[in-house]
Amino acid sequence: MQIQNIPESFLDSTIQSPELFVYDFKMTEDAVNIKVNLTHNMFSFLQLGEKKVKFEDAFVEVNNKQSVLIKSGNCLMTELLDNNEIYFCKLLFFTNKNVVHFLKKHAEYVSKLEKKSNSETPFFVIENDDFIHSFVNSISTILNIKADTKVLLEIKLEEILFYLSQKYGVSFIHYLQSLASAEKNTTFKNIVEANINSNLSLIEIAFLANMSLSTFKRHFLSEYNANPGKWLQQKRLALAKHLMENEHKKPSEIHKQFGYNSLSNFCVAFKNEFGFSPKRVK
Known part of the structure; x- marks a missing residue:
């Protein structure tokens, strides 16, 4: 874009x-x-x-x-x-x-x-x-x-x-x-963690951090010692699971909230992460 x-x-x-x-x-x-x-x-x-x-x-x-x-x-x-x-x-x-x-x-x-x-x-x-x-x-x-x-x-x-x-x-x-004041005090971790539970892509988060995607990934690896895409996916799926278990949210209600335009893609990612379908969450 x-x-x-x-x-x-x-x-x-x-x-x-x-x-x-x-x-x-x-x-x-x-x-x-x-x-x-x-x-x-x-x-x-x-x-x-x-x-x-x-x-x-x-x-x-x-x-x-x-x-x-x-x-x-x-x-x-x-x-x-x-x-x-x-x-x-x-x-x-x-x-x-x-x-x-x-x-x-x-x-x-x-x-x-x-x-x-x-x-x-x-x-x-x-x-x-x-x-x-x-x-x-x-x-x-x-x-x-x-x-x-x-x-x-x-x-x-x-x-x-x-x-x-x-x-x-x-x-x-x-x-x-x-x-x-020209100075900005927002840290890299502040930016990442403020966007964990959003539907923003890595490219969009990197833009907000005023970084190229490659620079963002290097900073992320240095800060978290993890792959940013996988790390964000795990965090977002964990929150999705929490919402379904504790607030009785349906996958169809929340999948776009976490960056999944397709419900089927959300269900596949969820099953790969937790070993069972979102339909089994009560």
């Missing part, structure tokens, strides 16, 4: 990626687990449809009553159409440099908020309200301006960041501070 570099893929190839950029994104087909390399932080103001994003050790799902702010980096993005058979969102891209400028400019306000030591997350979910709707309409008009919009976008970004700082207080300020 090809990697989409965003927002570069939305720009004319002859244009250098700007620090601030607004884009109307529309689709008429579902897109599932698309490999995305976000080179900018991104506001996604969802208008129609549903968005799901898988990060190296986290997951977020939003509908059109919410918006989400996503940190730059690798992710797997799923975008699903609504009943009108369309997906539509307004995207506002910005860099860590923009965040640093905002935090410095409003240092006095930021300093009044008590700092928290929450673990960093790559996203921040925003509940839409009248101000958010008004803001989205205002950035829509900027798309129709043919003149240089850099200063206008700088003002609009400051406006939405300050509003969210007031609305969510210290939790949003802390999130902005995490964006301003």
